[in-house]
Every structure is written in C-alpha cells, then in structure tokens.
Amino acid sequence: MAVPPIRIANFSGYLGDRYTALDEVMRGDPVDVLMGDYLAEVTLAALAARYARDASKGYVEYFVDQVRPHLPALADRGLRVVTNAGGFNPAALAATLRAEINTLGLSLRVAHVEGDNVFAELDDLQRAGHRLENMDTGRGLSEWGVKPIAANAYLGGWGIAAALDAGADIVVCGRVTDASLTVGPAAWWHRWATDDWDRLAGAVMAGHIIECGPHATGGNFSGFTALRPTVTPGFPIAEIEADGSSVITKHSTDDGVVTADTVTAQIVYEIQGPQYLNPDVTVDLHNVRLQPEGTDRIRVTGVTGSPPPATTKVAVFGLVGYSVVNTVFVTAPDVDEKVSLLRSQIDRDLPDGVQVHCTRIGTAAADPHTQWDATIAVRVMAMSADAEVLASADMARRLGALYLQGIPGYFHDGAAGLHSTPKPRVDYWPALLPLAAIGHRAVLDDVTVEIAPSAVTRTPGQPEHPEPADPEYSGAATTIELGVVAHARSGDKGGNSNVGIWTPYPKVWPWLRRFLSTEELHRLMPETKDLDIVRHEFPELRAVHFVVRGLLGTGGSSNVRIDQVGKAVGEYLRAKHVVIPDAVLDQVRKQS
Numbered sequence: 385m386a387v388p389p390i391r392i393a394n395f396s397g398y399l400g401d402r403y404t405a406l407d408e409v410m411r412g413d414p415v416d417v418l419m420g421d422y423l424a425e426v427t428l429a430a431l432a433a434r435y436a437r438d439a440s441k442g443y444v445e446y447f448v449d450q451v452r453p454h455l456p457a458l459a460d461r462g463l464r465v466v467t468n469a470g471g472f473n474p475a476a477l478a479a480t481l482r483a484e485i486n487t488l489g490l491s492l493r494v495a496h497v498e499g500d501n502v503f504a505e506l507d508d509l510q511r512a513g514h515r516l517e518n519m520d521t522g523r524g525l526s527e528w529g530v531k532p533i534a535a536n537a538y539l540g541g542w543g544i545a546a547a548l549d550a551g552a553d554i555v556v557c558g559r560v561t562d563a564s565l566t567v568g569p570a571a572w573w574h575r576w577a578t579d580d581w582d583r584l585a586g587a588v589m590a591g592h593i594i595e596c597g598p599h600a601t602g603g604n605f606s607g608f609t610a611l612r613p614t615v616t617p618g619f620p621i622a623e624i625e626a627d628g629s630s631v632i633t634k635h636s637t638d639d640g641v642v643t644a645d646t647v648t649a650q651i652v653y654e655i656q657g658p659q660y661l662n663p664d665v666t667v668d669l670h671n672v673r674l675q676p677e678g679t680d681r682i683r684v685t686g687v688t689g690s691p692p693p694a695t696t697k698v699a700v701f702g703l704v705g706y707s708v709v710n711t712v713f714v715t716a717p718d719v720d721e722k723v724s725l726l727r728s729q730i731d732r733d734l735p736d737g738v739q740v741h742c743t744r745i746g747t748a749a750a751d752p753h754t755q756w757d758a759t760i761a762v763r764v765m766a767m768s769a770d771a772e773v774l775a776s777a778d779m780a781r782r783l784g785a786l787y788l789q790g791i792p793g794y795f796h797d798g799a800a801g802l803h804s805t806p807k808p809r810v811d812y813w814p815a816l817l818p819l820a821a822i823g824h825r826a827v828l829d830d831v832t833v834e835i836a837p838s839a840v841t842r843t844p845g846q847p848e849h850p851e852p853a854d855p856e857y858s859g860a861a862t863t864i865e866l867g868v869v870a871h872a873r874s875g876d877k878g879g880n881s882n883v884g885i886w887t888p889y890p891k892v893w894p895w896l897r898r899f900l901s902t903e904e905l906h907r908l909m910p911e912t913k914d915l916d917i918v919r920h921e922f923p924e925l926r927a928v929h930f931v932v933r934g935l936l937g938t939g940g941s942s943n944v945r946i947d948q949v950g951k952a953v954g955e956y957l958r959a960k961h962v963v964i965p966d967a968v969l970d971q972v973r974k975q976s
Contacts, residue, residue, distance in 0.1 A: 387573070389623040389630075392624065393412065393635075396421055399430075407453075407454075408619065411637075413637075416464065417464045418463055420565075425878065425939060426939075428471070428472075435472040436533045442471050444469035464554070466555045467555075467556060472558060493552050497544060497824075497825070498825050500558045500824075502698060503535040506700075517816050518814060519878070520880065525813060528700075532813075537697070539824050540692075541567030541568030543557070543560070544565070561662055562591065562592070562595040564662070566594065570590070570591075585687045585690075587624055588687075593630075598620075599649065601617040603640070604649075605649055606873070606955060619634065619638070621634060629687075631683050633680055644682055647682045652873055654877055656931065658846065659846050661693055663837075668689065670922065671687075673686040691840040699813075701810050703809070705774075707767045710779055710802050713797075715748075715758050715792075716749075725790070726742075736773075738766055740766045741764075744761075746760040763946055768806070775806055812939030812942065859966065865962075866961075869969070879939050880932060882932070883930050885928050885958075886928070889972055892972060893926040901919070909953075
C-alpha cells in the first residue's frame with residue numbers, strides 16, 4: 385500500500401514572526417506535522433548574548449505561550465510539532481514543555497535534539513587539530529582575536545527522525561539547518577534510508593521553500609502589485625511524496641497566493657549557488673522545475689541529491705564591543721555641506737576609543753513639494769570596545785546640543801528621543817567542523833539515540849558558469865526600471881549578500897541572462913566595485929543568481945550597514961534604470 389504524502393505546515397519563519405500564526409495553522413487544513421523555524425544567524429547572535437548572561441534561558445520563551453493553548457488539540461488530533469525554538473538550550477525548553485503538559489494531564493511526549501552546542505568544546509576541538517576555519521577567509525579560529533561567547537553546529541534531520549520514530553509528539557531542536565525541520569519528519573514518515581540522496585534532496589528543497597513562512601505565499605514578494613490584495617498572507621504547506629517531489633500550497637481559508645514566482649522567490653533566497661549544502665545531502669538545484677497544479681498549488685520536481693560534505697557550518701559568535709545608534713535629520717539646501725559640518729561636530733572631543741559612523745539616507749528633491757521632500761536622514765552609529773567609554777560619550781547629549789551651534793534645518797524625532805545606552809555588538813565567525821567531531825543525539829525520556837554522520841561524503845564545490853556574451857539586440861530601446869521585466873529576492877549568508885533575479889516571461893530570459901553579467905552587477909551596484917561576485921544561472925527558473933562576498937562585512941550582527949542582512953538589495957537592483965530593447969519589452973506587454 386502506497387504511503388500518502390506527508391503534509392508539513394510551517395507556523396514560524398523567524399523569531400518575531402506573526403505571533404498568532406500557530407493559532408491560524410491549527411484552524412487551517414488538515415496536516416500531519418507543524419514546523420516552526422525561529423533561528424536566523426542574527427537571531428542566534430541575540431540569543432547568544434542572553435544565554436551568556438543566564439544559562440538557564442537561551443531558548444525562545446514565547447513559543448511556550450504560543451503552543452500552550454493548543455496542547456490538548458495536539459494530543460486529540462495526533463499532530464506532531466518540530467521546532468528549533470530550543471535555541472541554545474533545547475533541553476530546558478523540553479523540560480518547560482513537559483511541565484506544561486503534566487499540568488494539563490496530557491500524555492504528549494517531548495524529545496529534544498542536542499549536540500549542536502559545541503561552545504564548551506572549542507578549546508578541545510582546536511587541540512585535537514580542528515582549525516574551525518572561516519568559510520569565507522580560510523583563517524583558523526585562533527586567528528580571530530575575539531573571545532567566543534557561543535558556538536553552534538548546524539545539524540541535519542536524522543535526530544528529528546529518530547525522535548519521532550521513538551514516539552515523540554514534540555521535538556525541540558537547537559541549531560539544526562532550517563530545512564532539517566522538514567527533512568526529519570519526511571524521512572521518518574517515508575522510512576527513507578540515509579543514502580536516499582534524491583529523496584532527501586527533494587525534502588531539503590521543500591523545507592527550504594516553506595522555512596520562511598509567508599515568503600512562499602506572497603509575502604516580501606517583488607511582484608506583490610499584481611497579486612490580489614493580501615494583508616495577512618497565510619503560512620505554507622509542503623506535501624512531500626515518497627520520491628521526494630513535493631507540492632507547495634497553503635491553507636485554503638488563508639490569504640496569500642502560491643505561484644511559480646512566489647516559490648521561485650524562496651528557492652533563490654539565501655543559497656550558495658546551484659549546489660545547496662546540507663549535513664544530510666548535497667542538493668543540486670540546477671534543474672529544479674516548477675509546475676502549477678491547480679489554484680495555489682505548485683509541484684516541485686527535478687531536484688537531485690548526492691552525498692553531503694564531511695563538514696558542517698558552526699556559527700561562532702563573539703562580543704566585539706558596543707554601539708549606540710541615533711537618527712537625525714538634515715533639510716536642504718546645501719545638504720552636502722551641512723552633513724559634512726554635522727560629522728565634524730559629532731566627532732569633536734570624542735573620548736579615546738569611540739568611533740562614529742554616519743550614513744546619509746536619501747536625496748532631497750529639487751524644488752520640494754513638501755518639507756519632507758527636502759529632508760534626508762543621517763544615521764549616527766557610535767562604537768567602542770568598552771561600554772563605559774561609549775556611555776561617557778553621551779551621544780544623546782552630544783546630538784541634542786547641536787541645535788543652536790549647528791546647521792540650519794537640523795532636528796531629530798522628538799517622539800522617538802535620542803539614546804546614549806550602549807548595546808552589545810556581536811561578531812560572527814562561520815567555521816567548518818567535521819560532522820564526525822559532533823555528538824548529534826536525540827533524547828526522549830531516558831533514552832538517548834546517537835546519530836552517526838553520513839558514511840559517504842563528497843567534497844563540495846559550486847559549478848563555474850561562464851560569463852554571458854554581450855547582448856546582440858539592435859533597434860529601438862527604452863531606459864526603464866529593471867523591475868519591469870524581472871523579480872528579485874535577496875538575503876544574507878554570513879558576511880555575503882545573495883540576490884536572485886528572474887523573469888516570469890520565457891521570451892525575456894535570453895536577454896536577461898546575457899544582460900546580467902558580473903560586470904553589469906558591478907556597474908549597477910557601485911558599492912561592490914572592490915568586492916568579489918560569484919554568478920550562476922538557473923535556466924529552468926529563468927534566474928541569474930549572485931553572491932556578493934563581503935558586502936555585509938563579517939555578518940549581519942556586527943556590520944554598520946542599515947540594511948544589515950541585505951534584504952533590500954534585490955529591490956534596489958529592480959529600481960535601477962537600464963536600457964531594455966523594445967523588442968524585449970514587447971514580449972512583456974504581450975504576456976501581461
């Protein structure tokens with residue numbers, strides 16, 4: 385008898401996602417597993433600082449409040465829950481949930497997955513010869529010069545599968561990969577073997593698509609103006625077949641849409657390239673295909689898999705200092721001169737060890753229609769390695785004292801106030817560590833299941849795609865926004881920013897792939913002129929994908945960019961005016 389697809393419903397894409405999501409999903413269509421993803425790299429940085437202050441915490445406490453009202457229904461309906469809300473302390477979250485369950489007199493069983501937290505083992509690992517080399521620079525951790533406060537390895541999905549197989553109703557994880565929250569339940573449901581590479585790869589793909597919640601249902605989508613109005617896009621569901629193929633859909637009563645483009649947007653989000661690395665399998669995305677299968681249903685096929693790399697990423701965080709951030713405003717005319725004088729006045733008599741970074745935001749309009757058309761913002765970020773030294777700079781007083789002695793047209797938002805209290809700056813070191821050096825375990829009651837790394841591995845490597853030839857279009861052309869013919873989605877991979885740009889129009893693809901060369905991206909983004917860019921193509925998705933190395937410094941938690949994790953890079957590129965042949969634009973008009 386054929387095993388039906390497993391239906392996995394996401395209810396969280398990050399710590400801070402819609403609090404009511406679990407309530408909504410519990411009211412939604414029937415599913416088998418509820419999956420909640422809370423951990424981004426910048427989230428781990430924030431939890432790391434808290435865990436360092438109080439080792440009894442470090443997990444996502446409000447997940448307990450989210451799930452508490454639904455515990456009886458979970459038991460009645462036989463639903464499983466898998467989440468990485470355990471953060472730095474999954475055992476503590478599991479204990480808290482057991483106490484809640486016992487208070488209600490329920491029989492739900494809670495397991496946790498551990499082994500990802502290798503902070504206490506860093507010295508021993510290095511003494512054993514593991515360099516914990518930086519994935520971007522190749523330097524060993526001992527060269528960092530920063531004292532780590534946390535270190536978590538990215539685990540795969542087999543610990544989750546083992547916990548479910550042992551009878552767990554709720555599985556709490558720490559730093560498993562986001563996709564592992566889907567891979568584990570799918571492998572358990574379909575009884576896959578650890579070397580079912582294509583099936584596992586398909587599950588990774590499905591997990592990657594639904595891990596960010598409403599990203600797959602029209603949220604944060606560059607084509608939102610063409611969708612039906614969606615104020616509250618719902619959360620996605622992955623129906624994963626025994627062969628690893630899947631259908632991405634949503635709850636039928638929820639807002640939002642699932643289309644080939646909303647799914648593509650998530651596929652190209654925060655990937656390294658066509659080879660997508662996971663602790664359980666290496667996923668080849670080059671031939672991924674999307675096929676509509678009814679309203680709000682997209683079938684995902686063409687994904688293949690091969691053995692995983694022998695190593696996994698370890699997110700190491702260290703405290704590098706403190707910062708204070710304020711925003712003030714400057715009014716035209718003479719904006720350049722005013723900002724220059726403002727910077728000089730802010731820098732005057734700063735305490736030793738304090739640096740100030742000013743970022744100008746926006747451009748004042750010529751002949752402004754309103755006062756705000758004449759206004760730009762200046763973000764003032766003061767930094768120091770010492771919190772007391774930074775506090776002594778008293779940035780609120782310093783900025784507030786410039787009204788009578790400073791530039792005309794200067795002000796701050798009185799309703800928001802000015803600030804002088806330092807906050808920690810946490811830096812990020814993406815290290816590599818052999819999976820064989822990590823003690824991956826699933827713990828249920830008094831039973832511990834050890835999870836062995838894959839017996840077969842491969843050396844990872846991205847393919848090299850040649851740069852395209854120059855476009856061969858002739859005739860009339862129009863200078864217009866790139867976004868007229870293309871969608872985009874961007875994000876972060878440590879200190880690197882990735883952006884995928886694709887067109888929904890098949891006849892536009894030949895022009896887009898030729899136009900979007902590495903040289904052209906450097907031209908479109910002058911801030912990348914000294915940075916390395918890696919370019920790949922995804923013909924089945926009609927997408928060009930770039931990784932801009934170092935655009936985000938060493939990581940979102942410590943860089944000085946306002947768009948810390950590169951979420952707006954894609955829309956910035958779509959806003960650029962480029963020369964597009966009229967013959968290409970005619971294809972858009974015909975298909976719109």
